[in-house]
Amino acid sequence: MRKVGQSVARVDAFDKAAGRTKYYEDRMPANALYVRIKHAEKAHAFVKSIDTSAASAIDGVVKVLTCFDVPDIPFPTAGHPWSMDPGHQDVADRLLLNRHVRYFGDDIAVVIAENEVAANQGVRALQVEYEELPFVLDVQKAMEEGAPQLHERFPGNVLKHTDLRRGNYAEAIKEPGLIKVEKWYDTPTVQHCHIENFGCFAYEENGRIVVVTSTQIPHIVRRVVGQALGRPWGDIEIIKPYIGGGFGNKQDVLYEPLCAWCSTQVGGRCVRVDCSREETFVSNRVRHAIRFHITTWLRKEGTIAARKVECYSNQGAYASHGHSIAAKCMGSFGQHYPCDHLELDSWTVFTNRPAAGAMRGYGMPQASFADESNIEDCAAALGMDPYKFRMMNVMPKDFHDAFSGNTNYFDSFRLCLEKGAAYIDYERKKKEFAGDTGPVRRGIGMATFWYNTAVYPISLETSSNRMLLNLDGTVTFQCGETEIGQGADTAYAQMVAEAVGLSSYKDVRVKSCQDTDITPTGLGAYASRQTYVAGFAIRQTADLLRGKILASAAARKELTAEDLDVVDSCVVLKSDGSPVITLSELAMTAQYDPVHSEHITAESTYTIRSNAYSFGCTFAEVEVDIPMCKVKIVNMVNVHDCGSLINPALAAAQVHGGMSMAIGFGLSEQLLFDEKTGKPLNNNLLDYKLSTFMDHPHLEAQFIENPEPTSPFGTKALGEPPTCSGAPALRNAIYNATGVAIDRNPINPHVLYEEFSRAGLIRDAWKEET
Amino acid sequence: MSVQYKVVHCNINGRAVERTVDVRASLTDMLRNDYSLTAVKKGCEVGECGACTVLIDGETFNSCIYLAIWAEGKHIVTLEGLISPEGELSDIQQAFIEETAIQCGFCTPGFLLTAKEILDADRMFTDDELRKMLSGHLCRCTGYENIFRAVKKTMYRRQGKEIDF
Structure with missing residues (x-):
């Protein structure tokens, strides 16, 4: 039986169900000192001085370090592969602690103490004198002349502007009879909200620095810690244990450099940095709020003549992943609904908000919200059914993108839309709901998305792994592509068992914990890349291991390797399948051969030079209580073509989680800031409205399995895609129910109240009387 | 001090x-x-997330x-x-594995204990009741879908019934 394509239990499920799985804090040495960070209480300022005397006098405080003590080495934080080309390296714009405060919550000092209470008291006892500067929170205002400037290197606050031109937009829009749909769309700042907050601890060992950290990207963290401390990268060892979710926040280097440096300042003693939930919201990373201006020119028969899209991405205070997100976001437009005449522009702009970085979807949830809202508005302007309009205009079969090399081989968009429409019973319900005129109205909506797999050709795509044949015939497997909750280790076990020829995925011992001193270099968990890129390297290393197994068996049994195969953990004759030697016998015989002892192992690196389109859609059915300004989701389905499924049950689980995040993005989540001070207002799980058990209907996950031609296992991206199309599907369902097109998310009761009032659906009698 | x-x-x-x-x-x-x-x-x-x-x-x-x-x-x-001295998982822990209700595993311990409280009531609850009783826990990985299935399935089994989702 094939090992891939089966819904087997996760390799880490037992320990997680038993509560035995160790996360970073569960490995904490008992004597670790507490590092607590002083966060600036100004949105934009220079620190003039910090009086540390009161803090230093507190019993238990070991050391106080401030922004006046840190090395003057700016470093980048994005979890991107290193580039040998300096022009493509990430922007190095922050120090370990910053004198120039660029957002409310910036790191300006630390207190290191014997216990947590003393460390917190120490932080509160610091006396900071600021030279206050004007601040700016809004992208467009930050681009205005005379706006407060965040970084000297980036005058006008623009981190980067890129554009894409196709055809001749200016000429194309002169075509007679075109209908113009021009609108603005706004997406909010949201946060990842993995349930395990970020944390790490660091200590010196034999003159080197070891950091145990809750990260998605151990090998990249090693490089950045080395950069930030001015130490050779080999001086740093990063250990990544199990982590309690990441969703992109931990695809950034967070406080590992600061923690490592603090250890060096207290003689190499173990120090710990543990972010509180409140800090995680503000002083880690957030999703980019992106504002869109879209002008679409339509022909009466329902085709798109030309399109102009401007994306304004709010970067916050530091570059982090920077323009990569807005660039990816902008790039989606030309491929999603291709047309001959395009003008696309994107700007990434610094503001005095928390730094925005990677978050599940990497610009695509924002792009999808704007694009799919606009497409819905276009269908409405034409008086066309939005399903039909999409079927007419969405990326056609055989569409090829020259840059990524991706091809839509199977017409996946239409297959997904057909399947979703069938599940939700689109045609019937659309007709039925059209008659709703009361206070509670039902609606149905849809949205689509596409997503790349991995980062080729923009960045390096490489994966390395190691396979060791154990004496019992099992295989130990190590790679740098990390398990972060998504189930990567289980997918690897299945792929290794398949590729080597083992009887079960349980015969693969996946070393989940990465240690950069030991684990072959991999880039980590991001870009929905792991299963795809690890697949190439797994196939290659498995072939090497099989070659060694067959050669060893052939030599010992006086046979020819070419006549042998490995099936169900046994070397067999290809001709009739008869057993030659089991892997366990072979491993023992080889290892304990008194003359030619051999540990059968293999290791290799594969550089991937391809990419793959992943596709999907969401259909949502809602009930909108107009007077109550409340939306109830009645039914929701995501349909994905992510190639062949390695583990269908885990794939569905991945989709549920993405849909949940999309529901939050669509209806409730938003990090708010005080306009007067720049202070975050709701950086906790009570006031920030993460969706709960009560906010979800049954979440339906369905798949179209078209094997991806470039992948040895026929697989492609699924990690991020499920979070891309949910929010616009909900927006379009609300539009369908009420006739009110809402062009910003989250569509929470406050927004509905405003929009329904404006549309005349509700009126405030009290206001009219006064 | x-x-x-x-x-x-x-x-x-x-x-x-x-x-x-x-x-x-x-x-x-x-x-x-x-x-x-x-x-x-x-x-x-x-007291917001329920993990503890x-x-x-x-x-x-x-x-x-x-x-x-x-x-x-x-x-x-x-x-x-919850695990037996011999290392056997309880029914609800086993159901979490069977229903793929575990991803990063960080919210899992808290959910399992609330599930135990619900199941130890030894009665059937409606879907809405189950959702409400489980809503004190936040999870960012699962969308709650499979956690719901695991709890509901175990509730049925304890009443001598099987459920087909």
């Missing part, structure tokens, strides 16, 4: 224990730091906002207490 300590006697996972604790410590701190019961997770430390949930005299509490000294004389169960 002087630190006060107090001896707390209680029963944890079936064993009578006592330990001197800082009177300011939370039950989470005591269970994790003094008893190494690291299945008690910290997601917010202010434990059973106190059979009832679920957020142990992060429950003082350690209040545990005097109480019977406390953490996730470590």
Whole structure:
């Protein structure tokens, strides 16, 4: 039986169900000192001085370090592969602690103490004198002349502007009879909200620095810690244990450099940095709020003549992943609904908000919200059914993108839309709901998305792994592509068992914990890349291991390797399948051969030079209580073509989680800031409205399995895609129910109240009387 | 500032224990730091996320906002207490595995203890009731879908019924 394509239990499920799985804090040495960070209480300022005397006098405080003590080495934080080309390296714009405060919550000092209470008291006892500067929170205002400037290197606050031109937009829009749909769309700042907050601890060992950290990207963290401390990268060892979710926040280097440096300042003693939930919201990373201006020119028969899209991405205070997100976001437009005449522009702009970085979807949830809202508005302007309009205009079969090399081989968009429409019973319900005129109205909506797999050709795509044949015939497997909750280790076990020829995925011992001193270099968990890129390297290393197994068996049994195969953990004759030697016998015989002892192992690196389109859609059915300004989701389905499924049950689980995040993005989540001070207002799980058990209907996950031609296992991206199309599907369902097109998310009761009032659906009698 | 300590006697996972604790410590701190019961997770430390949930005299509490000294004389169960001495998982833990209700695993211990409280009521609940009773826990990985299935399936099994989703 094939090992891939089966819904087997996760390799880490037992320990997680038993509560035995160790996360970073569960490995904490008992004597670790507490590092607590002083966060600036100004949105934009220079620190003039910090009086540390009161803090230093507190019993238990070991050391106080401030922004006046840190090395003057700016470093980048994005979890991107290193580039040998300096022009493509990430922007190095922050120090370990910053004198120039660029957002409310910036790191300006630390207190290191014997216990947590003393460390917190120490932080509160610091006396900071600021030279206050004007601040700016809004992208467009930050681009205005005379706006407060965040970084000297980036005058006008623009981190980067890129554009894409196709055809001749200016000429194309002169075509007679075109209908113009021009609108603005706004997406909010949201946060990842993995349930395990970020944390790490660091200590010196034999003159080197070891950091145990809750990260998605151990090998990249090693490089950045080395950069930030001015130490050779080999001086740093990063250990990544199990982590309690990441969703992109931990695809950034967070406080590992600061923690490592603090250890060096207290003689190499173990120090710990543990972010509180409140800090995680503000002083880690957030999703980019992106504002869109879209002008679409339509022909009466329902085709798109030309399109102009401007994306304004709010970067916050530091570059982090920077323009990569807005660039990816902008790039989606030309491929999603291709047309001959395009003008696309994107700007990434610094503001005095928390730094925005990677978050599940990497610009695509924002792009999808704007694009799919606009497409819905276009269908409405034409008086066309939005399903039909999409079927007419969405990326056609055989569409090829020259840059990524991706091809839509199977017409996946239409297959997904057909399947979703069938599940939700689109045609019937659309007709039925059209008659709703009361206070509670039902609606149905849809949205689509596409997503790349991995980062080729923009960045390096490489994966390395190691396979060791154990004496019992099992295989130990190590790679740098990390398990972060998504189930990567289980997918690897299945792929290794398949590729080597083992009887079960349980015969693969996946070393989940990465240690950069030991684990072959991999880039980590991001870009929905792991299963795809690890697949190439797994196939290659498995072939090497099989070659060694067959050669060893052939030599010992006086046979020819070419006549042998490995099936169900046994070397067999290809001709009739008869057993030659089991892997366990072979491993023992080889290892304990008194003359030619051999540990059968293999290791290799594969550089991937391809990419793959992943596709999907969401259909949502809602009930909108107009007077109550409340939306109830009645039914929701995501349909994905992510190639062949390695583990269908885990794939569905991945989709549920993405849909949940999309529901939050669509209806409730938003990090708010005080306009007067720049202070975050709701950086906790009570006031920030993460969706709960009560906010979800049954979440339906369905798949179209078209094997991806470039992948040895026929697989492609699924990690991020499920979070891309949910929010616009909900927006379009609300539009369908009420006739009110809402062009910003989250569509929470406050927004509905405003929009329904404006549309005349509700009126405030009290206001009219006064 | 002087630190006060107090001896707390209680029963944890079936064993009578006592330990001197800082009177300011939370039950989470005591269970994790003094008893190494690291299945008690910290997601917010202010009673918002449910990751630190434990059973106190059979009832679920957020142990992060429950003082350690209040545990005097109480019977406390953490996730470590659900597994049999022979290492067998309980029915609800097994159901979480079967239904793929576990991803990163960080919210799992808290959910399992609330599920145990629900199931120990030994009666059938409606879907809405189940959702409401489980809503004190936040999860960012699963969309709650498979957790719901695992709890509902186990509830049916305990009543001698099977459910086909």
